[in-house]
Amino acid sequence: MNPKPLFPTPDPLQRVLYRFWPSQRLNMDPLGDFCVEDRYFPITIANWKMISPVSCLMLARRVPQPLTFRADARLTIVIPFRDREAHLKELLPPLTARLAEQGVRYRILVVEQEPGRSFNRGKLINVGFHHAQADSDYYCIHDVDAIPVVADYRCPSQPLRLVTRLLSTNRPESICPTHYFSGAISVLKEQVFAVNGFSNEYWGWGKEDDEFLFRLQLAGFLCYFDSHGAYHDLPNPAAQQVAQPALRKPPHVRLNRARRSRLMRGLVDPSADGISTLGYDLLAEEVHEHYTKVRVRI
Ligand code: UDP
Ligand code: MN
Numbered sequence: 632m633n634p635k636p637l638f639p640t641p642d643p644l645q646r647v648l649y650r651f652w653p654s655q656r657l658n659m660d661p662l663g664d665f666c667v668e669d670r671y672f673p674i675t676i677a678n679w680k681m682i683s684p685v686s687c688l689m690l691a692r693r694v695p696q697p698l699t700f701r702a703d704a705r706l707t708i709v710i711p712f713r714d715r716e717a718h719l720k721e722l723l724p725p726l727t728a729r730l731a732e733q734g735v736r737y738r739i740l741v742v743e744q745e746p747g748r749s750f751n752r753g754k755l756i757n758v759g760f761h762h763a764q765a766d767s768d769y770y771c772i773h774d775v776d777a778i779p780v781v782a783d784y785r786c787p788s789q790p791l792r793l794v795t796r797l798l799s800t801n802r803p804e805s806i807c808p809t810h811y812f813s814g815a816i817s818v819l820k821e822q823v824f825a826v827n828g829f830s831n832e833y834w835g836w837g838k839e840d841d842e843f844l845f846r847l848q849l850a851g852f853l854c855y856f857d858s859h860g861a862y863h864d865l866p867n868p869a870a871q872q873v874a875q876p877a878l879r880k881p882p883h884v885r886l887n888r889a890r891r892s893r894l895m896r897g898l899v900d901p902s903a904d905g906i907s908t909l910g911y912d913l914l915a916e917e918v919h920e921h922y923t924k925v926r927v928r929i
Pocket of ligand 1: 710711712713714715750752773774775777778867871
């Protein structure tokens with residue numbers, strides 16, 4: 632394997648062109664055509680909105696690892712959660728059905744944030760990683776409103792986004808953009824710990840998922856998506872519809888974007904913010920028939 636011609640860094644002229652003519656950037660990532668089993672494709676780096684020193688670093692560090700699946704690994708499904716009982720009820724039957732069909736050894740861990748502060752999805756996921764560490768070989772980070780229809784929960788050798796097609800949705804798009812890294816993501820435990828998990832600093836809504844993808848790509852992991860993956864996307868409860876397009880974004884959205892941009896400029900060190908610096912209080916642990924719920928103060 633010769634990694635050299637696979638990962639060219641765009642030359643300066645190209646970078647200026649792509650900055651002002653973003654559509655030209657599509658497919659400039661040489662891994663754009665690579666695929667496994669006609670189904671799993673690498674998440675390309677060049678489609679990112681921002682061309683920055685960090686995205687060039689990601690290209691340079693990436694190693695062409697093929698995607699394979701391992702049998703007999705223990706899965707923990709980590710669901711960040713607050714006030715979505717109706718969604719959880721709707722999710723469990725199809726989720727457990729898919730897992731049973733595929734013969735996956737799993738447990739489902741719902742990590743619930745106590746009322747009070749604004750929601751912190753990344754930190755709750757870190758709690759799940761930490762809490763389930765001893766008996767997991769891999770995790771699936773799962774939104775409670777992502778209902779699996781075609782979904783592959785096997786243990787992947789590389790980080791894998793399971794969602795590509797959104798079958799019912801309150802948003803305009805029904806095919807997820809290639810760089811989207813949310814919904815349902817399977818990752819090996821050692822890969823999660825190699826990147827120190829998620830940032831704990833994204834409060835309110837959004838962008839922590841982008842940062843997690845950056846962390847994995849900066850560490851050299853080739854991330855994939857399942858092009859057959861299809862999910863129903865339940866609409867958020869009215870009180871939680873924070874992602875509405877608005878002319879002026881709410882302050883937490885701007886803060887989170889600014890933070891992600893700082894990471895893109897190489898100004899954030901993932902090892903200083905993540906599972907290694909996680910602090911939380913375990914308030915309760917309830918064992919239900921199909922899942923365990925931990926309630927935490929973060
Ligand atoms: N979530 C939750 N309660 C909240 C906000 C988020 O349980 O108040 C969890 C839930 O698992 C959800 C995920 O975080 O699926 C992503 O949040 P959300 O659905 O609000 O994101 P969006 O669909 O707007 O991207
Ligand atoms: Mn949602």
